[in-house]
Amino acid sequence: MAMRRNILVALLFILFIIEGTIIPWLVPDAWQTRIVPHLVYIVILFVAVYGHRHTALVLGLIFGMIHDVVFYGQIIGTYSFAMGLSSYLMGLIFQAPRAPLPVMMTVVLLGSLLFDGILHALYTLFHLTDESFDFAFVDHMLPNLVIHFVFALVIYVPLRRQLEMLYRRRRASREDKA
Amino acid sequence: MLELFKLLGNKRLFILLMGLVLFIGLMGFTIGPRTTLSWPEKFTRDTIGFVQYVFYRPAGYIAGFFEDISTLRSLYEENEQLKTALAHYTRDKAKYNYIEQENERLKNDLHFTEEQRNKYNYEYRIAQVVSVNNDPNNRTLVIDLGARDGVKQNMSVTSAEGLVGIVSQVSNFTSTVKLLTSMDAKDPNSKAIAATALGKENDSFGMIESYDQASGTFIMTKIKETDPLQKGDTIVSSGIGGVFPRGMVIGTVVSRQVGDFGLTNTAQIKPAADFSDWKELFVVFTPEVKE
Incomplete structure (x- = not known):
């Protein structure tokens, strides 16, 4: 079980590396700033729904912080805060081990909007951007939303199976002790 | 009042509030000018x-291979253009050599100090891009030159086409480049570029302070009404500000109009660098100024 958990963390790490190195080559030039998918965050959303919201919170904080530190332009903490808070909130509302596909997709759509919304609010708060919410929404939040949705559909079956195995065993062992 | 204290007794709410305070503190601390990073940050960045x-290099090679195939057809045309450009260069080189020698002689006659002589003697060091962050609010690149190679904060980074950004943070083996597209006039840490037009260096002046996300152009402000700057001019940095070296190509003028208050003019500059498909970049090392 510890093995499986390690694989989950390794998967998140590899996704983080792919986000920064391979995705920019796949996105067409004109769409470079418009499609900025947060693949790590989507996997964390799956953990929030099928696993536990506290795990999702910690994963979100850690991987957000790594992103902040590696791509440190002006400020540290925005990604960490946005990822941690939004995955915790989505877990708090939707956490259900038996959630079917439509519910999970709703979580991905809402979560993606929430994440980009928090990021935009933070950058506006610190005067790091002066684009309006309407512009940001059409410019990169909507394209991101579509990419996130497609990515979630692709990983839904394998990831859910793995997470269910991971958490069913943990829940069973907890019941044995009780 | 008592109920308010009871609310604080709620453990979850307490942790949430503490987290919020902690994060706002962290963001407030890191947004200011920081000269060095702490060792956990350096360690994370370097590993x-x-x-x-x-990962980045092989992906680049594969993408480059497909791009080469798609541009195969335009290769002939490009070759023709390059031949013309080369002819121009050889002609200009003769002229340049003559001017350079005359310049050297005049400097000798005027007894220039060593420091004055070397002021514009820049060294360009090649750097490989390691990863890219395209978040429109915080566009950054990571390059493989770091403090070990002598990179310092606020050094300029250019591509073969033109100015790309400045080094925002340095760790031992890598450094982060903040792209010019995140320039913002309202941000106190953002540095404006003193710019001039190529060929009109003595008469033309303006400040490039911000980037317009919607139109994809830099906004050059504070241009005098009598300034000869016009559409199609190449804009280069003038080196007056001190942060950006002299003669870095920034872009071409797309349009010029009267500014916000009617006293000065504003121009829109189309960037020379295309801000995509990052491969090699150059870090500009300016000569050390002795304290």
Whole structure:
């Protein structure tokens, strides 16, 4: 079980590396700033729904912080805060081990909007951007939303199976002790 | 009042509030000018930078291969253009050599100090891009030159086409480049570029302070009404500000109009660098100024 958990963390790490190195080559030039998918965050959303919201919170904080530190332009903490808070909130509302596909997709759509919304609010708060919410929404939040949705559909079956195995065993062992 | 205290007794709410305060503190601390990074930050950046390097180069090669195939047809045309450009260069080189020698002689006659002579003697060091962050609010790149190679904060980074950004943070083996597209006039840490037009260096002046996300152009402000700057001019940095070296190509003028208050003019500059498909970049090392 510890093995499986390690694989989950390794998967998140590899996704983080792919986000920064391979995705920019796949996105067409004109769409470079418009499609900025947060693949790590989507996997964390799956953990929030099928696993536990506290795990999702910690994963979100850690991987957000790594992103902040590696791509440190002006400020540290925005990604960490946005990822941690939004995955915790989505877990708090939707956490259900038996959630079917439509519910999970709703979580991905809402979560993606929430994440980009928090990021935009933070950058506006610190005067790091002066684009309006309407512009940001059409410019990169909507394209991101579509990419996130497609990515979630692709990983839904394998990831859910793995997470269910991971958490069913943990829940069973907890019941044995009780 | 008592109920308010009871609310604080709620453990979850307490942790949430503490987290909020902690994060706002962290963001407030890191947004200011920081000269060095702490060792956990350096360690994270260097290790992850190494892993990213392993991934980025092969991806670039594969993408480059497909791009080469698609541009195969335009190769002939491009070759023709380059031949013309080369002819121009050889002609200009003769002229340049003559002017350079005359310049050297005049400097000798005027007894220039060593420091004055070397002021514009820049060194360009090649750097490989390691990873890219395209978040429109915080566009950054990671390059594989760091403090070990002598990179310092606020050094300029250019591509073969033109100015790209400035080094925002340095760790031992990698450094982060903040792209010019995140320039913002309202941000106190953002640095404006003193710019001039190529060929009109003595008469033309303006400040490039911000980037317009919607139109994809830099906004050059504070241009005098009598300024000869016009559409189609190439804009280069003038080196007056001190942060950006002299003669870095920034872009071409797309349009010029009367500014916000009617006293000065504003121009829109189309960037020379295309801000995509990052491969090699150059870090500009300016000569050390003795304290």
